[in-house]
Amino acid sequence: MTLEWLLIVAAIAGVAAFSVLAVQRIVDDTTERPPPDDVRIVDAEIEAAKVAHEANDIFENSHASYVDSVYETRCIAVGQRFSDVLDSSAIVWSKPEQEQPGTPPVPAEKAKCILDR
Numbered sequence: 001m002t003l004e005w006l007l008i009v010a011a012i013a014g015v016a017a018f019s020v021l022a023v024q025r026i027v028d029d030t031t032e033r034p035p036p037d038d039v040r041i042v043d044a045e046i047e048a049a050k051v052a053h054e055a056n057d058i059f060e061n062s063h064a065s066y067v068d069s070v071y072e073t074r075c076i077a078v079g080q081r082f083s084d085v086l087d088s089s090a091i092v093w094s095k096p097e098q099e100q101p102g103t104p105p106v107p108a109e110k111a112k113c114i115l116d117r
Helices: 002-030 037-060 068-081
Strands: 091-094 107-109 110-114
Touching: 037 068, 037 110, 068 091, 068 110
Parallel strands: none
Antiparallel strands: 091 110
């Protein structure tokens, strides 16, 4: 009698496992996933925005310690790091511009790290 119960339990476990796999395949087929390139592009845009935000923050709060070439290099590095999904020759750094010389360092134009696809 013990062997019969073992076979019955094994059969029930097999049916349950098959059911789980079938449901998982149906769910996987209906779930939309963004293409990997789209995810990488969003990551690149986030990195570029971080570089521009940090540059603007330093420019506005500690103008004397702002060095444009540091942020331009970091912007270009974002393009190189994501060169698999971006055209690295289309990376544009736009430095912040002061409204008028001698005025407080409030930028008339904020820094931008622009990534063209």
